[in-house]
Amino acid sequence: MGIHPGEVAAQRRTGVTKPLGSARARAEIPEVAQEFLRRQRMLVIGTAGHDGTMRAGLLTGAPGFIEPLGPATLAVHASPPFDLGEEIGTLAIEPWSRRRMRVNGRVRQESGQLVIESDQAIANCPKYIQAREIAAVIPCAARRTTESTHLTAGQQRWITAADTFFIATRADGQGADVSHRGGPPGFVQVLGPRRLRWADYTGNFMFLTLGNLELDPAAGLLFADWEHGHTLRVGGRATVDWEGAQRTVDFAVEEVAETSGDSPLRWRFLEPSPFNPG
Numbered sequence: 001m002g003i004h005p006g007e008v009a010a011q012r013r014t015g016v017t018k019p020l021g022s023a024r025a026r027a028e029i030p031e032v033a034q035e036f037l038r039r040q041r042m043l044v045i046g047t048a049g050h051d052g053t054m055r056a057g058l059l060t061g062a063p064g065f066i067e068p069l070g071p072a073t074l075a076v077h078a079s080p081p082f083d084l085g086e087e088i089g090t091l092a093i094e095p096w097s098r099r100r101m102r103v104n105g106r107v108r109q110e111s112g113q114l115v116i117e118s119d120q121a122i123a124n125c126p127k128y129i130q131a132r133e134i135a136a137v138i139p140c141a142a143r144r145t146t147e148s149t150h151l152t153a154g155q156q157r158w159i160t161a162a163d164t165f166f167i168a169t170r171a172d173g174q175g176a177d178v179s180h181r182g183g184p185p186g187f188v189q190v191l192g193p194r195r196l197r198w199a200d201y202t203g204n205f206m207f208l209t210l211g212n213l214e215l216d217p218a219a220g221l222l223f224a225d226w227e228h229g230h231t232l233r234v235g236g237r238a239t240v241d242w243e244g245a246q247r248t249v250d251f252a253v254e255e256v257a258e259t260s261g262d263s264p265l266r267w268r269f270l271e272p273s274p275f276n277p278g
Helices: 005-013 031-039 153-161 208-215
Strands: 042-048 054-060 066-070 073-076 087-094 099-110 113-123 131-137 144-148 164-171 175-182 188-192 195-199 218-225 230-241 248-260 265-271
Touching: 005 208, 031 066, 031 087, 031 099, 042 164, 042 175, 042 218, 054 164, 054 230, 087 113, 087 164, 099 175, 113 175, 153 188, 153 218, 153 230, 164 208, 175 208, 208 230
Parallel strands: 054 218, 087 175
Antiparallel strands: 042 054, 042 087, 066 073, 073 113, 087 099, 099 113, 131 265, 144 248, 164 175, 164 218, 188 195, 195 248, 218 230, 230 248
8 A cells, every 4th residue: 555645645735745645655574673573462453443433552572472473463362442343453562672663554353363465564663662671471460450531630641741651643544653752851741631732853754654644633642651561542633733843633432441450561761862952
């Protein structure tokens, strides 16, 4: 699947006249990328459920829980935290090496696992990834999820302190995608219990996320509590402000889900990304 009109529009807004989309056209997952996926213990997913709401979530497992079944097929041995649509975006990220890999395509649930048929396999640059390593693996107690339509005071503090989040988007006929966003703590501003804003830093100029938002403003955000294994999912609609020296995204919150004990992984912070603004 090649570059779509939303991405072309986003690129042109920043002066890119020759579309940069060839890297996302391949469905095949190279062998080196398959080996990378086999090593991972964490996978971020993004999908629009059957109700049309865009959500991002976290899957974890022992190395090998992401299993390549062929050049364009993955099996993921984990249960999703929410209802899945037919389209899925996935992001495998290795914080200590600052490597990441996206595989987007079609998904079905089969024999207790997810089977993903790839449409797009995309290697990404290491920009804005804070270095972390796994310090411990602690079996999860019973997960507990609380839901709301607005952010509590504690959740607002969580987001304000965050140096990383993930964003899921989609566009009709183009599939779903999930991407990483990082920066210094405070790069995501909380403007109220139902409004966020963040600086969108310069990346690889492909604009996969912002291109999708040009066509459909629905998005799902995921914040991880790296030290304790909790997650915070925030759904809503995003508006990109292209004016001024710093591009920003405004986000209207529509749903919130906080899950305690969502991940057995406990991470140790190593160092910030050298690309973070001062």
